[in-house]
Amino acid sequence: MxxxxxxxxxxxxxxxxxxxxxxxxxxxxxxxxxxxxxxxxxxxxxxxxxxxxxxxxxxxxxxxxxxxxxxxxQERGIWTPKKIDEAFDTLESQLKKTPSQDEFKRKYFGAFDSIVSGRYAKEVTSWNAYLKKRDKETNVDLTNWSPKAIDEAFDTLERKLGKTPTSVEFHNLHGAALRAISKGRYDSKVHSWPEYLIHRGKKPYRTRTNPIRIFEDILENGGTQ
Incomplete structure (x- = not known):
């Protein structure tokens, strides 16, 4: 009332x-x-x-x-676009992943306030908009990749290539889907490309290097879409 x-x-x-x-x-x-x-x-x-x-x-x-x-x-005035990006990059390096909105907000509230107020860029007024501006994976990207969507993307690429895609080939087109797999969003028991292939009844590639390590390297070096 x-x-x-x-x-x-x-x-x-x-x-x-x-x-x-x-x-x-x-x-x-x-x-x-x-x-x-x-x-x-x-x-x-x-x-x-x-x-x-x-x-x-x-x-x-x-x-x-x-x-x-x-x-x-008064700290708003010091948060130029360059300094906001530097703060983001520093935190990303520390966390070894894309910071969440809450993680960035807790560490750099003034910078976050500048972003959502449109002072970073007029067209950027939300955390997801900032992530997209920086070519980072957003929460929306991960949410969009349902198990069905991931399987459909895999099947389409497999038909196009005429063979089972490697993690690199799949990442090049669907980085966010690969990240969703690694986070267990596809299946709580599947966290790597070889595990996904086995789950789909496919034969994992044999390499001299640990295939799971290759998968992790891809994600660490830009597993985004």
Missing amino acids: KMPKVKANRYWNNHKNVDSAFDNLEKELGHIPTSREFRDVNECAFKAIANGRYNSDIKTWNGYLTYRDKKVN
Whole structure:
């Protein structure tokens, strides 16, 4: 039930209620809320601050953060596209995989905020859009590769080649599908190309090098689509 406007205004005129709302959101997010995040959840509380009802000397978000001894959101300005990419590349190297939205957000919140606010690029306003801009595999890419879709892609390529595709040949056309296999999304018991071939009743290629190691090398060196 929505609180009546007059009652809501009175409630948020109490600075303790505003502070409590801020503290709860900060705890929930794991970082200091931006003005947009706080406004989206507590619009009336935000208006109380902006209208000076919280404190007649405080009428801006940064003013409120300073008053609460919080770090002011000034780091946005330092996150140029180049620095955002460098932060992403550093984290990707540390994790040895494409960072998830939550992983990047926790480590570089200012950079993440710049991305979703369109300051990295006007056409990029989401994490998946950023990943696509960087030619990285997105969560959507993995989700699209159902077991049926993977099998159909394999069968089509097999007919085209006239032979069982190697992991390299399959990766060149369907990198995200190969990644889905390695993550067990095709089948929880299948995590490599030889295992996939056996599962499909195909004969794995015999090589002098460990075929699973080859498969892992492909993924580490750009197993994306």
